[in-house]
Amino acid sequence: MFRAIIVAAAVVLSTSAASAADIKPAVVFDMGGKFDKSFNEGVFNGVEKFRKETGITYREFEVTNASQREQAMRNMARRGSDPIVGVGFAQAPAVEKVAKEYPDLRFAIIDMVVDLPNVQSIVFKEHEGSFLVGMLAAMASETGKVGFVGGMDIPLIRKFACGYVQGVKHANPDATVYQNMTGTTPAAWNDPGKGKELARSQFDRGADVIYHAAGGTGLGVLQAAAESGKLGIGVDSNQNHIHPGSVLTSMLKRVDVAAYNVFKTANEGTWKPGIQSLGLKESGVDWALDENNAKLVSDDMKAKLDAAKAEIIAGKIKVHDYMADSSCPG
Amino acid sequence: MEAFGLFILILDATLRVSTPLMLAALAGLFSERSGIVDIGLEGKMLGAAFAAAAAAYVTGSPIVGLAAGVAASMLLALLHGFACITHNGNQVVSGVAVNILAAGLSVILGIAWFAQGGQTPQLPEAARFTPLVWPGADLVAGVPLLGPIYSELISGHNLIVYLAVLAVPATWWVLYRTRFGLRLRAVGESPEAVDTAGISVTWLRYRAVLCCGFLCGLAGTYLSVAHNAAFIKDMSAGKGFIALAALIFGKWRPVPVMGACLLFGFLDAVAVRLQGVELPGIGQIPVQFIQALPYLLTVILLAGFIGKAVAPRAIGVPYLKEH
Numbered sequence: 001m002f003r004a005i006i007v008a009a010a011v012v013l014s015t016s017a018a019s020a021a022d023i024k025p026a027v028v029f030d031m032g033g034k035f036d037k038s039f040n041e042g043v044f045n046g047v048e049k050f051r052k053e054t055g056i057t058y059r060e061f062e063v064t065n066a067s068q069r070e071q072a073m074r075n076m077a078r079r080g081s082d083p084i085v086g087v088g089f090a091q092a093p094a095v096e097k098v099a100k101e102y103p104d105l106r107f108a109i110i111d112m113v114v115d116l117p118n119v120q121s122i123v124f125k126e127h128e129g130s131f132l133v134g135m136l137a138a139m140a141s142e143t144g145k146v147g148f149v150g151g152m153d154i155p156l157i158r159k160f161a162c163g164y165v166q167g168v169k170h171a172n173p174d175a176t177v178y179q180n181m182t183g184t185t186p187a188a189w190n191d192p193g194k195g196k197e198l199a200r201s202q203f204d205r206g207a208d209v210i211y212h213a214a215g216g217t218g219l220g221v222l223q224a225a226a227e228s229g230k231l232g233i234g235v236d237s238n239q240n241h242i243h244p245g246s247v248l249t250s251m252l253k254r255v256d257v258a259a260y261n262v263f264k265t266a267n268e269g270t271w272k273p274g275i276q277s278l279g280l281k282e283s284g285v286d287w288a289l290d291e292n293n294a295k296l297v298s299d300d301m302k303a304k305l306d307a308a309k310a311e312i313i314a315g316k317i318k319v320h321d322y323m324a325d326s327s328c329p330g
Numbered sequence: 331m332e333a334f335g336l337f338i339l340i341l342d343a344t345l346r347v348s349t350p351l352m353l354a355a356l357a358g359l360f361s362e363r364s365g366i367v368d369i370g371l372e373g374k375m376l377g378a379a380f381a382a383a384a385a386a387y388v389t390g391s392p393i394v395g396l397a398a399g400v401a402a403s404m405l406l407a408l409l410h411g412f413a414c415i416t417h418n419g420n421q422v423v424s425g426v427a428v429n430i431l432a433a434g435l436s437v438i439l440g441i442a443w444f445a446q447g448g449q450t451p452q453l454p455e456a457a458r459f460t461p462l463v464w465p466g467a468d469l470v471a472g473v474p475l476l477g478p479i480y481s482e483l484i485s486g487h488n489l490i491v492y493l494a495v496l497a498v499p500a501t502w503w504v505l506y507r508t509r510f511g512l513r514l515r516a517v518g519e520s521p522e523a524v525d526t527a528g529i530s531v532t533w534l535r536y537r538a539v540l541c542c543g544f545l546c547g548l549a550g551t552y553l554s555v556a557h558n559a560a561f562i563k564d565m566s567a568g569k570g571f572i573a574l575a576a577l578i579f580g581k582w583r584p585v586p587v588m589g590a591c592l593l594f595g596f597l598d599a600v601a602v603r604l605q606g607v608e609l610p611g612i613g614q615i616p617v618q619f620i621q622a623l624p625y626l627l628t629v630i631l632l633a634g635f636i637g638k639a640v641a642p643r644a645i646g647v648p649y650l651k652e653h
Contacts, residue, residue, distance in 0.1 A: 194602070
């Protein structure tokens with residue numbers, strides 16, 4: 001009887017050892033769920049790509065309220081999932097806590113830094129993507145005046161603004177850039193009415209292209225652009241479809257690439273903890289061109305953007321990062 | 331001339347920003363003049379904004395959206411009434427509960443129905459209240475002074491903005507020229523007297539909170555279906571509380587309340603325009619200062635200039651009938 005149990009156990013062990021080469025990845029989506037047409041959906045697309053390529057399935061959880069983040073993360077860890085991906089800066093505290101409790105598992109956090117030996121933090125060089133959309137804004141503008149509407153006044157958003165201004169000036173040194181921040185509290189992310197008013201005030205001053213980095217507030221900016229017959233620029237995910245023909249382009253943060261890379265490197269054994277900063281070179285940021293804005297972007301504009309992109313990747317154009325020294329040149 | 335143009339644009343923005351404040355403040359006025367404190371203006375607006383956007387998206391009709399928004403807001407108002415009027419509950423606690431309920435429920439239902447992180451999908455133009463251009467607005471736009479006033483300021487707003495402006499005289503008329511208004515004011519000052527006269531305090535107060543729900547429904551619908559084109563979580567962004575401040579500022583009277591709302595809206599519009607603009611002699615004003623300006627002014631004006639704001643005497647006190 002004993003022998004039978006031991007044999008059975010050995011069989012179980014050997015089968016699990018056979019599959020131990022495969023990782024058991026997991027992903028914790030944040031509020032919004034995996035079909036939110038934004039950040040979470042990007043991550044979903046990335047991990048799905050991994051699943052299709054390798055046949056390795058992953059565990060997933062969709063957080064629906066703030067208190068579930070830590071719980072979900074710990075559940076994944078308890079079941080031995082590895083690596084575990086947390087989506088969005090809001091999950092940083094949960095990742096930090098659970099990663100300390102399970103030092104042998106690998107974690108990754110997207111869009112935030114958690115400084116632990118078993119955590120990979122993936123951040124984006126938003127200033128490089130913003131530089132490109134800034135160039136496009138300057139080239140598309142007929143008045144030589146363009147605008148920027150930020151959400152909450154924090155260094156990250158100034159980083160967007162700073163990259164954008166540099167891009168605008170690169171394409172047209174005489175251009176004027178109006179910059180507005182919506183507010184100084186988190187309510188500034190969810191006030192589309194204010195976003196619309198800020199955009200209208202910039203349009204009234206002569207701007208004809210406005211880039212937003214303001215979450216839900218930015219939908220008001222795009223709305224104002226569509227209603228006034230001017231152009232808006234989306235952010236994070238591809239927002240060109242929101243008002244086809246009125247959204248010049250979108251500055252993309254390729255969270256799908258980020259999530260895919262975490263799983264892939266973990267599977268290949270090349271996963272490394274620490275900060276991964278994804279820029280144009282790593283295809284972590286980009287600008288969006290699809291059927292909704294194809295008519296707005298001429299071949300000449302596209303050629304210039306591609307040239308600038310190549311120069312940034314080659315290091316010939318240096319885009320200043322606001323967060324490096326809390327200041328913006330010019 | 332350019333300064334005049336800018337001034338008109340600021341007034342134009344003032345009207346757009348003040349509209350939800352006016353509607354919500356008048357809503358609070360009905361409720362509070364009847365003796366029911368309403369902290370829940372914010373929640374009712376939010377609930378209405380969600381219901382309106384959801385219904386307008388599904389049916390493609392702004393009118394259905396408006397009806398849904400008003401219905402949702404009135405339901406929340408009834409809930410508040412049920413707790414405070416029927417069960418003599420604490421009115422502040424019930425109001426806070428309405429706010430929490432609306433903030434949570436709108437996002438949860440939004441995720442369940444539309445799966446876009448608690449937002450509703452963007453509404454197409456046909457499903458929104460779009461600006462109404464008055465006859466001849468384009469023709470007179472070139473006329474000095476009066477032209478811009480007519481074409482920019484008076485024409486070109488959406489239906490709910492005009493409703494908000496009309497709601498002020500309507501509220502004044504109901505409150506001071508109808509029997510219902512007289513009784514409503516009386517029940518907020520001295521419910522015993524109303525009861526003695528053989529009029530139901532409960533029924534009067536229920537009607538008052540329903541009026542409140544109706545107006546809040548308009549305010550919420552304005553946010554998601556008229557001014558913007560989608561519901562976004564927490565999109566009321568504290569407007570219900572600013573409306574409450576305006577209500578106190580205006581001493582619970584319709585016309586001064588409208589004045590207070592327009593003042594807040596004006597400061598907001600100026601703040602938007604002044605942000606990042608170089609002023610001669612002063613330079614650029616910090617964003618934080620401009621954003622604090624409405625609150626600073628409120629404190630200063632409340633402290634010294636408008637005098638004492640006396641609330642209805644029976645406000646916040648449940649009416650217990652003596653047997």
